[in-house]
Amino acid sequence: MINAQAPRLLRALAGETLERPPVWFMRQAGRSLPEYRELRARAGDFISLAMNPEMAAEVTLQPVRRFPFDAAIIFADILLIPRALGQELWFEPGEGPRLGPLPPIRALADEVAASTERLSPVGETVARVRAELEPERALIGFAGGPWTVATYMIEGRGSQREAARAYAYVHRDELDALLDVLVEATARYLVLQARSGAQALQIFESWAENLAEDVFERVVIRPHTAIIEKVRAAGVTAPFIGFPRGAGALVEIYAEAAPVDCVGLDTQAPAALGRRLQAQGKTIQGALDNLLLRAGGPALDARVAQLLQQWGGGPYVFNLGHGVLPDTPIEHIGRVVAQVTGKPAKAAA
Amino acid sequence: MINAQAPRLLRALAGETLERPPVWFMRQAGRSLPEYRELRARAGDFISLAMNPEMAAEVTLQPVRRFPFDAAIIFADILLIPRALGQELWFEPGEGPRLGPLPPIRALADEVAASTERLSPVGETVARVRAELEPERALIGFAGGPWTVATYMIEGRGSQREAARAYAYVHRDELDALLDVLVEATARYLVLQARSGAQALQIFESWAENLAEDVFERVVIRPHTAIIEKVRAAGVTAPFIGFPRGAGALVEIYAEAAPVDCVGLDTQAPAALGRRLQAQGKTIQGALDNLLLRAGGPALDARVAQLLQQWGGGPYVFNLGHGVLPDTPIEHIGRVVAQVTGKPAKAAA
Numbered sequence: 301m302i303n304a305q306a307p308r309l310l311r312a313l314a315g316e317t318l319e320r321p322p323v324w325f326m327r328q329a330g331r332s333l334p335e336y337r338e339l340r341a342r343a344g345d346f347i348s349l350a351m352n353p354e355m356a357a358e359v360t361l362q363p364v365r366r367f368p369f370d371a372a373i374i375f376a377d378i379l380l381i382p383r384a385l386g387q388e389l390w391f392e393p394g395e396g397p398r399l400g401p402l403p404p405i406r407a408l409a410d411e412v413a414a415s416t417e418r419l420s421p422v423g424e425t426v427a428r429v430r431a432e433l434e435p436e437r438a439l440i441g442f443a444g445g446p447w448t449v450a451t452y453m454i455e456g457r458g459s460q461r462e463a464a465r466a467y468a469y470v471h472r473d474e475l476d477a478l479l480d481v482l483v484e485a486t487a488r489y490l491v492l493q494a495r496s497g498a499q500a501l502q503i504f505e506s507w508a509e510n511l512a513e514d515v516f517e518r519v520v521i522r523p524h525t526a527i528i529e530k531v532r533a534a535g536v537t538a539p540f541i542g543f544p545r546g547a548g549a550l551v552e553i554y555a556e557a558a559p560v561d562c563v564g565l566d567t568q569a570p571a572a573l574g575r576r577l578q579a580q581g582k583t584i585q586g587a588l589d590n591l592l593l594r595a596g597g598p599a600l601d602a603r604v605a606q607l608l609q610q611w612g613g614g615p616y617v618f619n620l621g622h623g624v625l626p627d628t629p630i631e632h633i634g635r636v637v638a639q640v641t642g643k644p645a646k647a648a649a
Numbered sequence: 650m651i652n653a654q655a656p657r658l659l660r661a662l663a664g665e666t667l668e669r670p671p672v673w674f675m676r677q678a679g680r681s682l683p684e685y686r687e688l689r690a691r692a693g694d695f696i697s698l699a700m701n702p703e704m705a706a707e708v709t710l711q712p713v714r715r716f717p718f719d720a721a722i723i724f725a726d727i728l729l730i731p732r733a734l735g736q737e738l739w740f741e742p743g744e745g746p747r748l749g750p751l752p753p754i755r756a757l758a759d760e761v762a763a764s765t766e767r768l769s770p771v772g773e774t775v776a777r778v779r780a781e782l783e784p785e786r787a788l789i790g791f792a793g794g795p796w797t798v799a800t801y802m803i804e805g806r807g808s809q810r811e812a813a814r815a816y817a818y819v820h821r822d823e824l825d826a827l828l829d830v831l832v833e834a835t836a837r838y839l840v841l842q843a844r845s846g847a848q849a850l851q852i853f854e855s856w857a858e859n860l861a862e863d864v865f866e867r868v869v870i871r872p873h874t875a876i877i878e879k880v881r882a883a884g885v886t887a888p889f890i891g892f893p894r895g896a897g898a899l900v901e902i903y904a905e906a907a908p909v910d911c912v913g914l915d916t917q918a919p920a921a922l923g924r925r926l927q928a929q930g931k932t933i934q935g936a937l938d939n940l941l942l943r944a945g946g947p948a949l950d951a952r953v954a955q956l957l958q959q960w961g962g963g964p965y966v967f968n969l970g971h972g973v974l975p976d977t978p979i980e981h982i983g984r985v986v987a988q989v990t991g992k993p994a995k996a997a998a
Contacts, residue, residue, distance in 0.1 A: 462940070469944035509858070509895075512938045512970070513919050514952070546858075548897025549922045570862050573898045589861045591811070595818035603863070621861070 309438035322370035327623030357428035378444025384415035423496040430497030441498030445505030446482035487530035509546030567621030578614030585617035658787035671719035676972030702773035727793025733764035772845040779846030790847030794854030795831035836879035858895030916970030927963030934966035
């Protein structure tokens with residue numbers, strides 16, 4: 301059992317049922333905050349910001365200065381790994397990420413060790429944030445799930461997914477080889493984050509949707525398991541949160557098969573499913589609709605109360621089912637965090 | 650218990666476990682068939698084709714002439730209802746459907762009775778197909794789920810869904826009123842199809858994705874239940890297939906709450922979930938990945954065998970988890986149907 305003085309997030313991830321759950325929000329750092337938008341305007345492009353430890357640490361800390369979140373999550377991007385492996389990455393204004401042509405798998409494989417070197421600024425960001433963050437707040441490191449990252453690498457952008465799903469059938473061996481490279485690079489990257497001070501690690505498998513069970517086992521469960529085993533083999537004991545967004549009923553198979561400490565649930569996870577996972581000893585995290593957070597009003601208050609009631613009786617981390625939308629009023633964020641923690645937001649950042 | 654001479658599909662929908670399941674494919678009529686593309690080129694626009702009983706009947710029959718499918722499904726479109734209610738509909742070449750501005754709900758409500766009149770050509774199509782179809786093949790009628798149709802009506806197109814999901818929170822009463830109108834129009838439309846000769850009725854809820862449990866109950870389960878109750882109240886006994894695509898783990902709650910005879914499962918439905926539904930007395934339908942059907946090869950043969958093995962021991966209708974993709978080689982369709990039925994496709998249509 302973990303120390304009773306440990307950050308609330310870590311106690312929940314260790315399987316404790318607390319008098320009130322810890323709370324943090326996916327994309328809590330970012331465009332919903334005016335102080336982020338101001339810094340972003342000064343920083344130039346997104347990648348420069350993510351790779352600048354001083355600025356990335358500042359962005360990571362902005363939401364925890366404003367709101368009584370129980371954790372900070374490092375400001376980075378899941379596509380820093382393909383970039384570090386040698387695939388060109390840029391952000392098209394107003395449209396999102398774009399990647400250049402997929403390099404040969406062998407060329408990517410040759411860059412694995414170097415990729416972790418190239419990502420050392422993220423390690424420095426982690427160390428800076430951990431030095432400044434209050435001890436009762438946990439620091440979360442993260443990486444994208446290999447399947448999700450691979451879909452970007454194959455399609456070159458985020459808006460299409462069908463080509464990548466077809467690739468899983470038509471270029472089966474190539475996909476498996478690409479996933480193997482990503483598993484290795486991701487494990488090293490997460491070890492870097494943990495050694496720099498990250499106390500919990502989340503795998504964001506943002507596009508686990510529409511996969512048949514056998515494909516899901518191959519491209520999601522197996523790579524996640526391999527990453528965690530590699531990180532553990534490096535001596536890192538930080539708990540893992542696995543978030544296979546869109547996995548639907550397959551999330552129960554994931555929870556049973558992948559050695560994660562906590563399963564992130566998305567917006568459509570039924571109450572009963574979460575309780576089944578808790579009964580099996582998994583901590584769960586989620587799953588407020590980010591559209592309801594943006595909409596606000598009495599329906600938001602009622603849904604937050606319902607989530608606390610339906611899952612608060614077991615090991616639970618309060619979160620959204622997806623990231624904060626950029627146009628979310630910050631008053632709504634403050635209201636929900638206050639409802640969960642009993643602590644109001646600070647008036648200004 | 651249903652007559653042993655009844656079409657195989659109807660026996661399966663009545664809960665029988667057959668020595669081999671019936672098979673049909675969503676979008677079996679359409680662009681994957683050269684004879685369809687030829688007729689389509691002569692017909693002019695898509696709506697003219699769907700509203701022309703002679704041509705729509707021909708298109709409906711094309712796949713059953715070529716392949717030993719156990720059912721035909723009427724050639725129509727889920728957006729014929731909003732059109733019949735007075736919202737402008739057109740198809741943008743290469744992009745899909747577009748709808749004009751959403752009329753006031755009251756105006757739509759005033760058109761409900763007239764909408765069924767305007768859809769009478771679909772009834773005529775059903776009658777024509779039923780007259781020509783062999784008695785051992787069943788004829789399926791269908792309509793879109795009110796939520797899916799509403800998302801099109803709200804967004805004006807099919808590619809975005811977030812605005813409609815936000816609408817469910819921000820314009821709650823308006824959405825409920827729109828769903829009520831669609832429930833009434835859809836029930837009448839399905840009664841028309843059943844009275845014209847449709848022997849089973851499917852509700853295509855194509856976009857049940859990403860809905861929180863409480864929203865899913867409100868916008869999917871409740872409207873489906875209301876439609877089925879209205880159709881039953883009109884004296885129609887045809888079995889219902891409900892297909893909430895993308896519902897994930899919520900499909901189990903749907904199966905328990907909605908009075909459907911059969912639950913359509915999508916690509917990501919786990920084997921164990923299907924077996925649980927069968928054990929509860931529901932027939933299940935699905936769930937071959939349409940991308941694997943297009944890809945073909947030994948992996949396709951193996952997956953078909955796996956589906957037959959995992960679900961064939963209970964009441965089961967073999968189908969895809971989504972519609973046939975337009976660029977699917979017809980040889981792959983013939984191969985799968987032969988594997989399920991033991992009957993080869995005819996050489997030519």
